[in-house]
Amino acid sequence: MDDTDKKILQLLQTNADIPISELSKKINLSPSPCWLRISKLYKQGYIKKKVAVIDRQKVNLSTVAFVQIKTSQHNMAWAKKFVEGVKEMDEVIEFYRLSGASDYLLKVLIPDIEKFDEFYKKLTNKIDLSDVTTSFAMEEIKQTSTLPLNYI
Template sequence: MDKFDRAILDALQADASLPIAELAERIGLTATPCWRRVQRLEAQGIIRKRVALLDARKLNLGVTVFVSVRTSHHSADWLKSFHKLVSSVPEVVEFYRMAGQTDYLLKVVVPDIAAYDRVYKRLIQGTDLADVSSSFAMEEIKCTSRLPLDYAD
């Protein structure tokens, strides 16, 4: 990964809709080599996909909940079933398996507390959980999809 690859990634993280000609001009390449680099970065899986970032508040999704889940089940079958359950809930926008006191951490976006309660009930009815703890975000201070590129090899 060289400076051009990093520049491509930086520019696409800011605006994935850039036409190749404009992207190439911004980073100091002509269109064809720039296009080849983008294709290579996609083929390598470094660029996983290009998406539109939506404003949750404008879509009536003003409540963000971080849900800590602990379980006493750690079998492969339970894990598969739990992953399937959580993945089927559209309000869960992020889902992590954790180390430490919490087994799983979910980020949930909903319009209000009542909607979160429906998500909560769906989670606890769908599987056996030892503990579910919810924390409601009061204010979003930083939220970005941009990854730091200083560490890329």
């Protein structure tokens, strides 16, 4: 991984559809070696896949909920059932196991509070939870899929 690879990754994070000819000009490299570097970055796992970033407002997902979950059960059978159940829920776009006061954190996108209530009932009917606390985002200040590359 050199500075040219980092520049390629940075540019692709902001626009994965950039033509090779344009990308190669921006990094001062001819198109063939540029394409080979991109291919290498895929093979090495730096680039996982290309995706389209969809405007959540346009697809009626204006409500963002952060659901903190506590459990009194810390066995593998419960955790497996819980993880599998949450992974099936399309509304959950991020899912983390945490250290600290909460055991899990879910980022959930839904159209409104009524749909959140349906989601909540579906979640709590799937598995036994000790405590579920939800915070709703009032304003989205920063949301990005661009990763900082200065730690490579």
